[in-house]
Amino acid sequence: MTETINAPAAAAPVPRARGMRDLVPDQMRAFRRVEDAFREAAQNWGYEEIRTPTVESYSLFTAAGALSPEMLAGAYTFLDWDGWSGERVMLRYDSTIPVVRAALDGGIELPARLLYVQSVFRGAEGEEWQCGLEYLGAPAVVGDLEVAAVAANTLDSLAVPVELHLSHAGVARAAIEAAGLTDLLARRALLDEVAGNGLAAVRGAFAEQPQALAFVDTALAGSGELALVDNLIALARTGLPAAVAPLGELREVAAALSEGGRTIAIDLTLPLDFEYYSGVTWELRGGDLSWGRGGRYEPVGPGTPTTACGLALDLDGLAAHLRGTSPRRAVVPIIAERESDLAAALDLARSLHRHGIPAALGDAGASPITLSVGANGITASGPDISRERATLDEVVQLVLQHK
Amino acid sequence: MIESPRPLGLALPTGDLRAALGELLLDVGISTNGYEPGSRLLRSEADERGFRFRIFRERDIPIQVALGNYDLGICSDLWVTELQARFPYQRVIRLGSLPGPITEVWLCAAPASGLAEGQVPAPDSLAGVRIGTELPNLTDLLAARLRLPRYSLLNLYGSVEAYPPEDADLVVLPASDATAVEALGLVPLHRLFRGGVAVVANTASLASRDCAAVLDRLATAFSPTTPEVTLPDRASTAALKRTARSSEALRLALPDGHAQRHTFAALSDAGITFEGYSEREYVRRPTSAIPGLEVKVVRPQDMPQLVATGAFDIAISGVDRLREHLALFPLSPVEMALDLGRSKYRIGPIVHNDFPAETTQEALALWSQIGRPVRIASEYPGLAEEWARDHRLPHTAIIPIAGASEGFVPEDADILVEGTETGNSLRANNLRMLDPFLHSTNCVIVGTRPPTARPELLADLLARLRAGVQTARIAEAQEAAASSPGGAA
Numbered sequence: 024m025t026e027t028i029n030a031p032a033a034a035a036p037v038p039r040a041r042g043m044r045d046l047v048p049d050q051m052r053a054f055r056r057v058e059d060a061f062r063e064a065a066q067n068w069g070y071e072e073i074r075t076p077t078v079e080s081y082s083l084f085t086a087a088g089a090l091s092p093e094m095l096a097g098a099y100t101f102l103d104w105d106g107w108s109g110e111r112v113m114l115r116y117d118s119t120i121p122v123v124r125a126a127l128d129g130g131i132e133l134p135a136r137l138l139y140v141q142s143v144f145r146g147a148e149g150e151e152w153q154c155g156l157e158y159l160g161a162p163a164v165v166g167d168l169e170v171a172a173v174a175a176n177t178l179d180s181l182a183v184p185v186e187l188h189l190s191h192a193g194v195a196r197a198a199i200e201a202a203g204l205t206d207l208l209a210r211r212a213l214l215d216e217v218a219g220n221g222l223a224a225v226r227g228a229f230a231e232q233p234q235a236l237a238f239v240d241t242a243l244a245g246s247g248e249l250a251l252v253d254n255l256i257a258l259a260r261t262g263l264p265a266a267v268a269p270l271g272e273l274r275e276v277a278a279a280l281s282e283g284g285r286t287i288a289i290d291l292t293l294p295l296d297f298e299y300y301s302g303v304t305w306e307l308r309g310g311d312l313s314w315g316r317g318g319r320y321e322p323v324g325p326g327t328p329t330t331a332c333g334l335a336l337d338l339d340g341l342a343a344h345l346r347g348t349s350p351r352r353a354v355v356p357i358i359a360e361r362e363s364d365l366a367a368a369l370d371l372a373r374s375l376h377r378h379g380i381p382a383a384l385g386d387a388g389a390s391p392i393t394l395s396v397g398a399n400g401i402t403a404s405g406p407d408i409s410r411e412r413a414t415l416d417e418v419v420q421l422v423l424q425h426k
Numbered sequence: 427m428i429e430s431p432r433p434l435g436l437a438l439p440t441g442d443l444r445a446a447l448g449e450l451l452l453d454v455g456i457s458t459n460g461y462e463p464g465s466r467l468l469r470s471e472a473d474e475r476g477f478r479f480r481i482f483r484e485r486d487i488p489i490q491v492a493l494g495n496y497d498l499g500i501c502s503d504l505w506v507t508e509l510q511a512r513f514p515y516q517r518v519i520r521l522g523s524l525p526g527p528i529t530e531v532w533l534c535a536a537p538a539s540g541l542a543e544g545q546v547p548a549p550d551s552l553a554g555v556r557i558g559t560e561l562p563n564l565t566d567l568l569a570a571r572l573r574l575p576r577y578s579l580l581n582l583y584g585s586v587e588a589y590p591p592e593d594a595d596l597v598v599l600p601a602s603d604a605t606a607v608e609a610l611g612l613v614p615l616h617r618l619f620r621g622g623v624a625v626v627a628n629t630a631s632l633a634s635r636d637c638a639a640v641l642d643r644l645a646t647a648f649s650p651t652t653p654e655v656t657l658p659d660r661a662s663t664a665a666l667k668r669t670a671r672s673s674e675a676l677r678l679a680l681p682d683g684h685a686q687r688h689t690f691a692a693l694s695d696a697g698i699t700f701e702g703y704s705e706r707e708y709v710r711r712p713t714s715a716i717p718g719l720e721v722k723v724v725r726p727q728d729m730p731q732l733v734a735t736g737a738f739d740i741a742i743s744g745v746d747r748l749r750e751h752l753a754l755f756p757l758s759p760v761e762m763a764l765d766l767g768r769s770k771y772r773i774g775p776i777v778h779n780d781f782p783a784e785t786t787q788e789a790l791a792l793w794s795q796i797g798r799p800v801r802i803a804s805e806y807p808g809l810a811e812e813w814a815r816d817h818r819l820p821h822t823a824i825i826p827i828a829g830a831s832e833g834f835v836p837e838d839a840d841i842l843v844e845g846t847e848t849g850n851s852l853r854a855n856n857l858r859m860l861d862p863f864l865h866s867t868n869c870v871i872v873g874t875r876p877p878t879a880r881p882e883l884l885a886d887l888l889a890r891l892r893a894g895v896q897t898a899r900i901a902e903a904q905e906a907a908a909s910s911p912g913g914a915a
Contacts, residue, residue: 037820037821082575082577085569085570085573085574085575085576085577086575086576088573088575090570091570091571092567092657094570095566095567095570096511096512096513096514096515100566105755105756105757105758106754106755107730107731107734107735107751107754107755107757107758107759107760108734108735109578109579109581109731111579146515147515206660206661208549208571208572208658208659208660208661209660211573212571212657212659215571
């Protein structure tokens with residue numbers, strides 16, 4: 024291939040940055056639908072909205088112990104705008120840690136119910152939008168149920184069927200402890216693996232412990248109903264005693280959700296995802312699709328609550344699933360016949376807006392009715408409408424009839 | 427017109443590997459005329475087998491292959507791993523090893539740290555630790571494994587071993603082995619990496635181009651060396667002892683490398699000498715006869731940041747290095763206190779001799795219509811970006827490079843922003859500079875805030891250096907007068 028620089032080419036548009044996406048109007052309609060459903064569901068449970076900065080200190084994530092070697096590969100980090108001091112910043116990789124920081128900075132009283140709609144930035148995935156919430160200081164079980172209910176209620180109102188896959192981070196932690204690794208770094212290395220691959224990462228540590236191996240293999244065999252928890256508890260009593268209490272808590276949450284009419288599955292194959300999870304964790308699934316994840320965690324740092332529950336719904340995925348289901352609102356076009364009619368046309372538009380009717384001057388796309396303002400006052404016309412000198416009330420009635 | 431297919435591109439390293447690798451390539455039947463030691467050539471044209479080669483600094487090779495500018499490359503495993511540690515999604519894969527030197531990367535500390543060989547310090551003792559390195563990606567990986575709660579990464583151009591203990595608590599640096607680390611006066615704490623010489627390929631090239639002519643020959647030389655990154659899986663309970671810079675002394679940074687002889691001359695003009703710092707030789711910590719003055723030799727590229735952060739109070743570097751730093755960080759609290767007037771050279775946009783423009787203005791008109799990002803390679807990415815912005819180039823891709831810069835245009839960059847003293851190297855590589863935008867000299871850098879220690883000593887040093895500049899100018903004028911027609915015999 025050869026290239027000659029002196030052959031003028033059309034100036035190419037500068038492309039979007041890699042991993043970044045536009046949301047055009049029909050995507051935004053679906054996006055807003057998900058966002059509105061989530062906000063309503065969360066606000067019904069008393070959650071209040073919070074928004075954190077896009078750029079955070081790099082140290083916020085390292086100090087929280089959240090930046091594993093695997094996560095580092097996907098983190099957008101750079102020197103800050105005046106980075107001579109070497110101070111590094113990071114695009115928000117995750118919202119939980121910034122929300123906990125913001126709650127502390129803002130002196131928000133605990134327990135705190137906080138919701139957010141914002142994006143995170145992760146390597147090849149680029150920008151990902153999430154609807155999430157953090158219930159800081161949430162009591163065990165009750166908090167777990169509440170957060171899972173917000174997620175399920177959101178998907179109910181969007182008519183998206185969902186199955187709740189439930190696990191407990193305490194089981195993986197018990198397995199890591201039982202693996203007998205005394206060194207802090209060795210335990211963290213294993214935790215890194217569990218975060219990425221779930222309980223499967225610890226199986227190798229139990230080759231010489233048949234009871235523990237039976238427990239792990241049963242847990243890894245696949246998802247099941249409530250009875251699976253009972254079987255696991257039976258095996259854990261001899262194989263992995265430290266897992267009995269977490270499994271008991273998992274059973275309590277699963278039973279309440281099931282009795283409340285939710286479709287649940289016990290699934291200890293779920294990856295831990297983030298190391299900070301410490302209690303019941305869950306994933307919302309629709310067939311092979313994952314709509315979101317959540318669970319109980321222990322925030323890190325001085326002054327943080329000892330326990331919290333959070334969730335993050337995949338706003339991009341849900342909006343893509345619902346794309347095309349929210350039609351564009353019709354906009355009534357208003358034509359000013361003469362220059363001297365422009366003020367009256369503006370006045371008419373404002374009146375229609377007060378009645379909740381979208382209206383715009385000039386061409387506004389397909390509409391069953393068109394209004395003109397001119398020498399004969401307001402004229403409404405359409406395929407089966409023709410009314411001159413209409414009053415504002417008549418116009419409103421006509422538009423509502425033909426909406 | 428039918429275009430001939432693009433020849434297969436092979437990126438080869440300059441530096442220490444060049445001699446042995448040149449022989450190996452000949453042994454396996456790959457002729458690379460111009461790659462022999464002593465050659466100043468940085469590229470070859472396509473030969474009858476349809477491939478071309480280009481010589482790069484090693485650390486640029488995996489990047490050039492990942493960008494797709496070259497189909498294959500050979501370099502130390504270290505630089506492949508350094509790229510992939512941070513950017514695992516890049517389109518470069520390692521095909522195998524060639525016989526060659528083994529490089530290791532070590533986490534090290536000064537003996538004053540209280541740590542013994544093989545002791546990774548307890549992570550709890552490392553909050554706020556300062557780590558100096560030329561390998562930021564591997565260092566971040568290590569920090570992530572150790573879950574360092576807060577740390578400062580000093581991303582250095584070189585001379586990393588000079589930093590502990592007062593200017594860095596820990597360093598991560600390449601060395602042949604632990605003994606080599608000890609020879610630098612440091613304690614080897616953990617081996618983070620070990621690898622040899624890698625053959626790398628662009629994944630798209632492997633999928634779509636016939637690379638067999640080179641691969642089948644290279645494969646005959648593959649050796650079993652496999653690179654390994656070994657993140658620590660256990661830490662000791664030993665805490666790291668830290669050493670702060672002296673609060674009593676004024677700290678002066680002097681340059682190593684090309685700038686050394688010019689700095690020595692400027693100091694001599696001012697009547698200042700340090701034991702252990704001559705025109706050609708230096709020790710890391712030269713001895714000063716001036717009470718209260720502490721001297722250390724580091725890379726001139728790192729000096730503006732070291733002065734800005736308060737590690738040093740005064741440094742002798744170059745105007746180019748200061749301008750580059752301020753282009754990246756306009757509010758950095760550093761400034762030039764004195765132009766020493768030596769080490770003169772021009773920096774500007776450089777193009778290939780065949781480029782159809784004589785001036786920057788003519789060139790800009792062409793670049794504005796190029797229909798894709800204008801690629802600007804430079805060892806001064808900050809200045810290159812500033813220049814492109816000032817000249818309203820609409821869409822640019824700045825390619826930071828480590829050296830061997832004269833080979834980048836025209837194939838791998840449209841413009842090279844680089845400095846030249848005589849222009850000889852440019853001419854040898856069929857290049858020319860358009861309008862230079864910076865005339866650089868060596869200079870004294872200080873912080874914009876007065877130093878907390880010994881401000882009177884700083885004023886005295888500057889006065890002596892200023893007087894030295896005057897002395898040199900007078901001598902220069904006298905010399906010019908003496909050599910001019912009718913001058914003194």
